[in-house]
Amino acid sequence: MKQKLELCAQRLNGCKLIQNAPMKDYTSFRIGGPADLLFLPQNSDELILGLDTAKELGIPYVVMGNGSNMLISDKGIEGLVIRIGPDFSGIQYDGCTQKVLAGTLLCLAANDSLDKGFMGLEWATGIPGTIGGAVAMNAGAYGGEIKHILTKVECIAAGELKCIIPDDKDMAYRYSRFSAPNTIVLSAEFSLSPDDGSARERAREYCESRRIKQPLNYPSAGSTFKRPTGHYAGALIEQAGLKGFKVGGAEVSTLHAGFVINTGGATCDDVCTLIKEVQDRVYDRFGVNLEPEVKIIGRDVCSL
Ligand SMILES: Cc1cc2nc3c(=O)[nH]c(=O)nc-3n(C[C@H](O)[C@H](O)[C@H](O)COP(=O)(O)OP(=O)(O)OC[C@H]3O[C@@H](n4cnc5c(N)ncnc54)[C@H](O)[C@@H]3O)c2cc1C
Numbered sequence: 001m002k003q004k005l006e007l008c009a010q011r012l013n014g015c016k017l018i019q020n021a022p023m024k025d026y027t028s029f030r031i032g033g034p035a036d037l038l039f040l041p042q043n044s045d046e047l048i049l050g051l052d053t054a055k056e057l058g059i060p061y062v063v064m065g066n067g068s069n070m071l072i073s074d075k076g077i078e079g080l081v082i083r084i085g086p087d088f089s090g091i092q093y094d095g096c097t098q099k100v101l102a103g104t105l106l107c108l109a110a111n112d113s114l115d116k117g118f119m120g121l122e123w124a125t126g127i128p129g130t131i132g133g134a135v136a137m138n139a140g141a142y143g144g145e146i147k148h149i150l151t152k153v154e155c156i157a158a159g160e161l162k163c164i165i166p167d168d169k170d171m172a173y174r175y176s177r178f179s180a181p182n183t184i185v186l187s188a189e190f191s192l193s194p195d196d197g198s199a200r201e202r203a204r205e206y207c208e209s210r211r212i213k214q215p216l217n218y219p220s221a222g223s224t225f226k227r228p229t230g231h232y233a234g235a236l237i238e239q240a241g242l243k244g245f246k247v248g249g250a251e252v253s254t255l256h257a258g259f260v261i262n263t264g265g266a267t268c269d270d271v272c273t274l275i276k277e278v279q280d281r282v283y284d285r286f287g288v289n290l291e292p293e294v295k296i297i298g299r300d301v302c303s304l
Helices: 002-011 044-057 106-115 131-137 199-213 233-239 268-286
Strands: 016-022 034-040 061-064 070-072 077-083 091-094 097-101 150-157 160-164 183-191 220-223 250-252 259-262 295-297
Touching: 002 034, 002 044, 002 077, 044 061, 044 077, 044 150, 044 183, 070 268, 091 106, 097 106, 106 131, 106 199, 131 183, 233 268, 250 268, 259 268
Parallel strands: 034 077, 061 077, 070 295
Antiparallel strands: 016 034, 091 097, 097 183, 150 160, 150 183, 220 259, 250 259
């Protein structure tokens, strides 16, 4: 692998590359060991070169955006990590259509749409992911969801550049067909509407609600679990008496039991052990399976 990675770095000469990049610096959880090679493409051509090189050399790769829904192994990630981030960003408008490059932060796209007099993305102003990550996760909040406004996706699928008009089956609750490793989102188009004058106030209320209800002062990956049908994960965890439950530096937030937070020095193992314990206790008490929303990635990670 070492030789393959050296060859990969040579082929990507001139692109932004970081060897042994500490993933805790690239995730909102502030957890994770080194990625062998972190690649920060600045445009589609560089991205395609990186993907082709990894495939040709047989190097495993992981695609990430802002790392706000990821828990990375303490042992890091083998191979190439492709971060589609701020170097790959931009916003354009054509009437009420907003076209956004994948590395643009969702909250920036949402705020920009408000500044330009549109509504439709105001629910997203407090979500810390990229457009690529938001499309891949079908991010949503306060009744809004990416799938409600998404009209076109430019992506790489099966090694080819594609432009896809999504249909109903392509996305569901925290699920998207446009998700790495099979599909890599390059840009998304959203259909917005002229602001009727209420959007900015709604955005303000949603941000205020997050500030009051969510443990934003601690590193986390947002909601740890998906919402189980007919329940709320946070309420079940709280009713199971697990608010404040701790393993090492990982804790079930006392403010919002749906969030696992890093109180300082938490490891991936701490978080995984805590998640497993929460799952077991909630299942024993209520017979409900809690499925992680956070993507657990890297060397020797457990399956939860
Ligand atoms: C404080 C906080 C609050 C949050 N609130 C919400 C919320 O209200 N609603 C919500 O839905 N989420 C929320 N999240 C979770 C997170 O912000 C979203 O899931 C976000 O969409 C993830 O985007 P990202 O760029 O960080 O993706 P990452 O975490 O980097 O990646 C997530 C997944 O997307 C894939 N991916 C990333 N980029 C691409 C791409 N270009 N093409 C294909 N696949 C890609 C990755 O491979 C991975 O599987 C919150 C997180 C935090 C920390």
